Amino acid sequence: MSDRPVRVRFAPSPTGPLHIGGVRTALYNYLFAKKNNGTFLLRVEDTDQNRFVPGAEEYIIEALRWCGIEIEEGVSVGGPHAPYRQSERKAMYRQYAEKLVELGHAYYAFDTTEELEAMRKRLEAAKVAAPQYNAVTRGTMKNSLTLSEDEVKKLMDSGANYVIRMKIPRNEEIRFHDVIRGWVVVHTQSLDDKVLFKSDGMPTYHLANVVDDYLMQITHVIRGEEWLPSAPLHVLLYRSMGWESVMPEFAHLPLLLRPDGNGKLSKRDGDRLGFPVFPLDWKDPATGEQSSGYRERGYFPDAVVNLLAFLGWNPGTTQELFSMEELIGAFSLDRVSKHGAKFDPDKAKWYNQQYLRKRTDTELAMQFLPIVKEKGVHVSLATENYVERVCALIKEKAHFVNEFWDLSSFFFFAPEKYDEGVIAKKWNADAAAFFAKVKDVFANTTDFSAHNVEAVFKKTAEENNIAPGSVMQLFRVVITGITVGPILFNAIELLGKDEVVKRLEKALAILK
């Protein structure tokens, strides 16, 4: 494996929106590449034309871009091994499949779907543990091992459908090293003669993946654990092709599991449990089905990257917040865990909260401003600064920017109604008299800083024999209409004298 420059690929198939587990696979590939001064490439594995979904490829590229995973070579950017879309590489795969046939490692098979089905039924009836097309059954099937050369030629000339199957050796132990799992041993008796080349002229994943990894000089195959069972086949392919000396290292990543119950994280879990399973929103072009994404739910991309990185990997320290740069510096495959990780929606929220706090008030205001405008607030240059100050006051209370409006609408509109519970309990003639005085005092206060307003308010209360604490909640409701919010005097300072006096007048008029 040695000193070849590190090259890794993310190789999704465009069959729908990229799953968040796929994003993590891409991320680990990217981190590994960057950590080792290598190259990260994107290859699109669209060898199954039946499953092609329009828009899926664009979705994948946009999702990676949003996460800050830079495609350095491959689909959308090009490179020395173009094309990177397997459908566009179609013509080159057949020769490799045929080479394997010539070498005696593969063969033509003419069995129809019905014949294959009949074979499986027969084996099941005979109580065979694993009915499959393999060393023991291929002798009973219609293929170039059982048919004469003439018959094969005749069939092919007549345009009969055929596939090329791998001729798995009968009795061999396949050993390969996995960076994450150590040595994995599989006996060829449990492998079947996988189709390498389909009757539609396209390679299967197995062939295309090995050929392309070889041609693109991939040094490390980092992919999900679901590929572990077929890794021995891939090893066999490298051997049969004579490419074993440049066979990539394998690293099979643990899967992302659903938060409740069992099984791998799937599309439905998200909407059922209220968290996204996809990076971006997606609408299925065929069914119209909607799936929500992290981006539209209000997650920051750096938060998503951080939380994804920690699902299956950890730095071995207590540091939990990592920028992409820091992840690159700290990442290594031998700190990737072996077991699946259940996705934890609560922790995901926590991560976003941490990143929300890291944002400057200006950055937050930039995101909040469109929402403020949408709510009908007139925005001038002056209020951009105002929005920024609002963000400063409320950001400690939120996990997401999209919670800002509910926390701050009173900064933009005077309350139309007042918390009924508090009013019913605390509003009376004495209270009205007191707040009338407060209004007058405020009207004559020039220093409207939070500190001074607080002092003035307390002094007024004391002069009227009122414990300031006993009217604070009522005061908050009178000014904001609600019972929760930032430190009240900070809010009052920002609201400004004129607005506060106006609100007192309004409350006095309405609550009378």
Next chain:
RNA sequence: GGCCCGUUCGUCUAGGGGUCAGGACGCCAGGUUUUCAUCCUGGAAACAGGGGUUCGAUUCUCCUACGGGCUACCA
């Protein structure tokens, strides 16, 4: 069913032959904020079970159980 991979607090995980088995999320309690959130302090909470190896296993090994993946002319 068969094959492969796995198993430390509810969750993500650190650790590794002798540790008070550590951290984080969440949860609970107290304090601060005259509310809420934040913040601070504290707390409950784990080595799946059984054999071996060993002076000593959570750590090494085997078996069982459980979980997961794969088992298509899908990737």
